[in-house]
Amino acid sequence: MSDKKSVHGLWSSRWVFVLAATGSAVGLGNIWRFPYITGENGGGAFVLVYLACVVLVGLPIMIAEIIVGRRGRQSPINSMRSLAAEEGLSRRWALVGAMGIVAGFLILSFYSVVAGWSISYIFSIGAGRFAGATIESAELAFEGLISSPFHLLFWHTLFLTLTVFVVGRGVQKGLEKAIKILMPILFFILLLMVFYAAFSGDFRGALQYLFKADFSKLTGDVILIAFGQAFFSLSLGMGSIMIYGAYLAKDVSIPKMALVVGGADTLVALLAGLAIFPIVFGFGLAPGQGPGLVFVSLAISFGHMPWGSFFGALFFILLSIAAWTSAISLLEPVTAWLVERFKWPRPKASAIAGGLAWFLGVGSVLSFNEWEDFVVGGRNYFEWMEFSSTTILLPLGGMFVAIFASMKLANRSVQSEFGLEHPMSYRIWKWSSTYFAPVAVALVLLEGIDLGGVVEYLHKISAENILGLPV
Ligand code: PFF
Numbered sequence: 380m381s382d383k384k385s386v387h388g389l390w391s392s393r394w395v396f397v398l399a400a401t402g403s404a405v406g407l408g409n410i411w412r413f414p415y416i417t418g419e420n421g422g423g424a425f426v427l428v429y430l431a432c433v434v435l436v437g438l439p440i441m442i443a444e445i446i447v448g449r450r451g452r453q454s455p456i457n458s459m460r461s462l463a464a465e466e467g468l469s470r471r472w473a474l475v476g477a478m479g480i481v482a483g484f485l486i487l488s489f490y491s492v493v494a495g496w497s498i499s500y501i502f503s504i505g506a507g508r509f510a511g512a513t514i515e516s517a518e519l520a521f522e523g524l525i526s527s528p529f530h531l532l533f534w535h536t537l538f539l540t541l542t543v544f545v546v547g548r549g550v551q552k553g554l555e556k557a558i559k560i561l562m563p564i565l566f567f568i569l570l571l572m573v574f575y576a577a578f579s580g581d582f583r584g585a586l587q588y589l590f591k592a593d594f595s596k597l598t599g600d601v602i603l604i605a606f607g608q609a610f611f612s613l614s615l616g617m618g619s620i621m622i623y624g625a626y627l628a629k630d631v632s633i634p635k636m637a638l639v640v641g642g643a644d645t646l647v648a649l650l651a652g653l654a655i656f657p658i659v660f661g662f663g664l665a666p667g668q669g670p671g672l673v674f675v676s677l678a679i680s681f682g683h684m685p686w687g688s689f690f691g692a693l694f695f696i697l698l699s700i701a702a703w704t705s706a707i708s709l710l711e712p713v714t715a716w717l718v719e720r721f722k723w724p725r726p727k728a729s730a731i732a733g734g735l736a737w738f739l740g741v742g743s744v745l746s747f748n749e750w751e752d753f754v755v756g757g758r759n760y761f762e763w764m765e766f767s768s769t770t771i772l773l774p775l776g777g778m779f780v781a782i783f784a785s786m787k788l789a790n791r792s793v794q795s796e797f798g799l800e801h802p803m804s805y806r807i808w809k810w811s812s813t814y815f816a817p818v819a820v821a822l823v824l825l826e827g828i829d830l831g832g833v834v835e836y837l838h839k840i841s842a843e844n845i846l847g848l849p850v
Contacts (some may be wrong), residue, residue: 448624495534580657
């Protein structure tokens with residue numbers, strides 16, 4: 380019963396799983412988003428809170444996803460459905476997998492647009508367009524890119540085509556082959572960038588900035604942002620890590636794999652900070668630039684450094700590769716499901732799913748230009764895509780998977796996946812994914828959908844109307 384076969388094949392070794400899951404986790408979230416939100420939230424204290432979120436909530440949920448994936452050996456929808464059936468639970472647990480598929484589409488659609496910016500920068504920086512750039516000219520160049528629907532659409536289409544191509548070739552010939560080539564290149568370029576930054580920028584300043592904690596900057600919001608970032612960065616809550624677990628051999632220790640992947644993802648985020656901040660500080664720019672940190676501040680700095688065009692292009696190759704290996708993991712769960720459900724050949728399943736993500740992405744392309752003023756509820760289309768998927772669907776999905784694995788599956792099924800060599804680590808995992816992680820996720824969700832505002836309103840009207848108190 381527990382030894383199911385994956386119709387999609389398996390990774391050829393545990394190291395391929397580590398590379399693939401790290402490739403999924405390491406992406407725009409680490410190299411583009413982590414540095415700028417660290418910059419916006421004051422540096423060291425934010426980093427510490429982020430680390431705590433990874434360890435206390437991220438790792439238990441990652442372990443839960445791999446357990447469910449490896450035991451189910453199918454796409455997230457079918458793994459959840461078949462495990463639920465096996466244990467006599469409601470088949471509606473499959474809805475958690477379905478929610479993940481929806482989240483995957485939404486994320487892939489806007490992720491691909493931002494990845495497109497990165498690819499376009501490889502060419503513009505490489506061609507020396509930022510040589511001697513000023514703040515105004517760099518901002519103008521970035522504005523020029525995002526205000527052109529035609530250009531954005533071109534890069535978005537190119538990025539998704541590359542992703543569809545890899546996923547269409549299957550687990551071993553597509554994903555595994557691409558990952559084995561791309562991940563070593565990614566690590567190599569990242570280390571090279573850190574060395575370059577260390578020798579040509581303000582490395583001390585960056586170290587202090589990242590590792591000196593100033594707790595006066597900590598607020599409730601900072602904690603919530605760190606939490607959401609940990610979730611997004613570890614690729615949790617939508618089935619990416621779950622399906623990669625479905626291709627993992629039986630004899631491999633799941634907690635160890637999760638530790639390595641979570642550790643590598645965190646290390647890459649910190650190294651990205653050490654590649655970016657020394658250069659930005661060296662040029663005297665501020666760290667709190669927001670999303671423009673790499674596309675404006677870093678680009679300006681490269682424009683004034685020796686070999687700046689070369690290393691600038693290399694940096695955006697790094698960012699694009701990181702985004703590519705993550706996008707592959709966003710497309711894989713739905714592609715696998717289409718193959719299982721409709722028996723379609725993989726290339727067709729991948730192309731149709733990629734086509735839908737492309738179509739959804741057109742709205743994000745237009746959000747930066749034609750639809751810029753089309754704002755509903757305080758957010759434009761792009762912001763709604765990002766908010767609904769990362770702030771709502773991912774945490775919700777992760778919470779349900781943690782509850783499913785720790786409370787709904789029979790102990791013996793879970794233990795046979797977890798392994799019993801370390802009873803203490805099993806107990807810690809069980810406790811944290813039963814109590815800690817779901818409660819923490821619930822808190823973040825309440826903040827995400829601004830229940831605080833609703834509660835305040837209820838207090839207000841009940842005090843006014845029911846109790847007759849002035850408010
Ligand atoms: N972890 C990726 C990043 O940090 O960029 C993004 C991501 C990939 C999120 C896959 C969610 C996911 F399922």
